[in-house]
Amino acid sequence: xxxxxxxxxxxxxxxxxxxxxxxxxxxxxxxxxxxxxxxxxxxxxxxxxxxxxxxxxxxxxxxxxxxxxxxxxxxxxxxxxxxxxxxxxxxxxxxxxxxxxxxxxxxxxxxxx
Amino acid sequence: xxxxxxxxxxxxxxxxxxxxxxxxxxxxxxxxxxxxxxxxxxxxxxxxxxxxxxxxxxxxxxxxxxxxxxxxxxxxxxxxxxxxxxxxxxxxxxxxxxxxxxxxxxxxxxxx
Numbered sequence: 001x002x003x004x005x006x007x008x009x010x011x012x013x014x015x016x017x018x019x020x021x022x023x024x025x026x027x028x029x030x031x032x033x034x035x036x037x038x039x040x041x042x043x044x045x046x047x048x049x050x051x052x053x054x055x056x057x058x059x060x061x062x063x064x065x066x067x068x069x070x071x072x073x074x075x076x077x078x079x080x081x082x083x084x085x086x087x088x089x090x091x092x093x094x095x096x097x098x099x100x101x102x103x104x105x106x107x108x109x110x111x112x113x
Numbered sequence: 114x115x116x117x118x119x120x121x122x123x124x125x126x127x128x129x130x131x132x133x134x135x136x137x138x139x140x141x142x143x144x145x146x147x148x149x150x151x152x153x154x155x156x157x158x159x160x161x162x163x164x165x166x167x168x169x170x171x172x173x174x175x176x177x178x179x180x181x182x183x184x185x186x187x188x189x190x191x192x193x194x195x196x197x198x199x200x201x202x203x204x205x206x207x208x209x210x211x212x213x214x215x216x217x218x219x220x221x222x223x224x225x
Binding site for chain 2 (some may be wrong): 094
């Protein structure tokens with residue numbers, strides 16, 4: 001099925017550990033982005049990419065790294081996990097300059113203890 | 114900085130009632146506005162997308178309107194059903210690399 005695939009769905013990390021959240025889309029979308037969702041705060045943009053090899057910071061980038069080596073994949077790396085990074089993470093993609101709107105993945109629920 | 118507000122934060126209505134969810138944004142220079150539905154513990158499902166040049170979009174029992182000059186959008190749900198119970202999110206695209214700014218959502222419960 002076409003769409004945005006995120007793995008894993010759930011993850012528990014210890015403080016200081018690192019990990020990579022995977023995101024892949026098969027719609028040939030130019031834009032990809034990562035959001036985190038916290039209670040009472042809505043979704044906030046972490047990092048985004050407008051195409052392979054091009055990434056930039058969003059509203060809350062600290063503690064996260066991204067890269068975009070292919071159009072399809074946009075992994076999010078937590079460098080040294082902190083309890084403040086406990087959240088639900090969503091990956092999303094869209095076309096550039098086409099009125100298709102955004103497609104979201106099903107999310108990764110991350111707990112840092 | 115774009116800010117998006119959704120009112121009310123929560124709403125409970127009996128089945129069959131028509132209802133309106135509100136979304137307001139502070140910067141009228143938007144590219145488009147998108148309404149999403151989120152079920153508990155799930156991802157976001159796109160409901161309607163309104164381009165900045167459009168006034169409204171309709172899909173089944175859903176109708177979304179956009180008034181850019183006043184910074185407002187409404188989502189109208191006709192003849193509500195228990196299956197409509199979910200959180201509804203409004204997101205504004207300012208056109209800068211298609212970054213979305215979200216409201217905090219309206220949690221809707223439709224009772225039998």
